[in-house]
Amino acid sequence: MATPKELSDFLVAVxxxxxxxxxxxxxxxxxxxxxxxxxxxxxxxxxGNHPASEFPMLFQRILQNTMRDFWRRxxxxxxxxxxxxSFGGNDADGEERDPLExxxxxxxxxxxxxxxxxxxxxxxxxxxxxxxxxxxxQAFVLRYWEEMDVAETAEIMGCxxxxxxxxxxxxxxxxxxxxxxxxxxxxxxxxxxFDKNSSIKKGD
Amino acid sequence: xxxxxxxxxxxxxxxxxxxxVTSNLVVEDQIARNxxxxxxxxxxxxxxxQEQRLSAARGLAIDYxxxxxxxxxxxxxxxxxxxxxxxxxxxxxxxxxxxxxLILAVMLLTFFAVQHLSLNNNLENSDAFLLxxxxxxxxxxxxxxxxxxDSN
Numbered sequence: 001m002a003t004p005k006e007l008s009d010f011l012v013a014v015x016x017x018x019x020x021x022x023x024x025x026x027x028x029x030x031x032x033x034x035x036x037x038x039x040x041x042x043x044x045x046x047x048g049n050h051p052a053s054e055f056p057m058l059f060q061r062i063l064q065n066t067m068r069d070f071w072r073r074x075x076x077x078x079x080x081x082x083x084x085x086s087f088g089g090n091d092a093d094g095e096e097r098d099p100l101e102x103x104x105x106x107x108x109x110x111x112x113x114x115x116x117x118x119x120x121x122x123x124x125x126x127x128x129x130x131x132x133x134x135x136x137x138q139a140f141v142l143r144y145w146e147e148m149d150v151a152e153t154a155e156i157m158g159c160x161x162x163x164x165x166x167x168x169x170x171x172x173x174x175x176x177x178x179x180x181x182x183x184x185x186x187x188x189x190x191x192x193x194f195d196k197n198s199s200i201k202k203g204d
Numbered sequence: 205x206x207x208x209x210x211x212x213x214x215x216x217x218x219x220x221x222x223x224x225v226t227s228n229l230v231v232e233d234q235i236a237r238n239x240x241x242x243x244x245x246x247x248x249x250x251x252x253x254q255e256q257r258l259s260a261a262r263g264l265a266i267d268y269x270x271x272x273x274x275x276x277x278x279x280x281x282x283x284x285x286x287x288x289x290x291x292x293x294x295x296x297x298x299x300x301x302x303x304x305x306l307i308l309a310v311m312l313l314t315f316f317a318v319q320h321l322s323l324n325n326n327l328e329n330s331d332a333f334l335l336x337x338x339x340x341x342x343x344x345x346x347x348x349x350x351x352x353x354d355s356n
Binding site for chain 1: 232235236237239240242243244245246247248250254257258261262264265266268269270272273
């Protein structure tokens with residue numbers, strides 16, 4: 001049985017990644033925080049009596065299921081919103097929202113240019129990650145970010161080892177291509193795969 | 205001779221393909237590592253309110269576990285009976301469907317056993333009554349018997 005200290009150490013180690021991973025999936029910071037909190041509570045409630053070594057796997061499974069529940073609820077809510085909005089017009093005050101108001105602009109003016117460039121790169125990667133199909137993103141995050149092996153990833157995703165490998169490979173290729181489109185092929189990470197991609201396309 | 209040369213060419217081709225697959229995997233792996241390194245950096249740059257919220261969530265989970273374990277520890281000290289009851293309670297909680305089916309089966313079994321015993325008991329009583337009685341059973345079916353009994 002895990003002690004509260006072991007649970008605490010585990011959660012400290014994973015909570016930030018879990019939060020970011022959820023943000024990429026649901027694209028809403030508040031919802032992501034709720035989902036991570038739910039997952040933490042479920043881990044403590046249902047699996048607190050398990051050894052701490054099982055926590056990474058269990059937590060990821062709970063997190064993925066909680067995200068899935070969120071999407072299901074979201075789908076139902078969207079359906080109702082669509083139905084109800086067909087009865088109404090614009091906002092009650094008659095004003096249209098300015099999309100610029102909702103954009104979160106970070107003030108990097110004091111940062112050195114290198115840090116700024118790095119942050120921009122990360123933002124591009126985050127956007128590219130958000131664009132990935134859900135299964136590819138899930139496989140990429142579990143396999144590479146959470147450093148799980150293929151079998152563990154397959155178990156969490158409920159698919160075969162082969163599917164995990166395919167999803168991971170496609171995700172990496174898609175990310176690399178997306179980054180190249182943004183002019184990041186000089187990042188020192190994607191040249192090789194771009195060459196491979198182009199040779200594969202030529203081969204087709 | 206030609207066949208052998210073909211085989212060697214095929215083997216070389218397969219080896220080249222294997223090399224290409226392996227190098228592809230290595231490149232993919234390297235790209236993935238570089239991306240996740242950047243993502244890890246990003247994950248360390250959360251807003252203070254997000255940090256607080258995560259910390260609070262973690263605190264809730266840890267408090268819950270600590271409370272559960274404290275309850276379990278105090279329960280262990282109460283008595284052996286308490287343990288058995290708790291075990292039974294946990295068992296019921298974890299195997300709800302099985303437990304309900306088990307309870308229903310026990311109830312049905314008890315019902316049929318009681319029915320069977322009471323039926324046997326009734327038969328025994330009526331047999332005993334008939335055997336102990338002075339009059340033959342046909343006498344009670346005779347319509348003139350009661351009138352004869354009154355006149356005598």
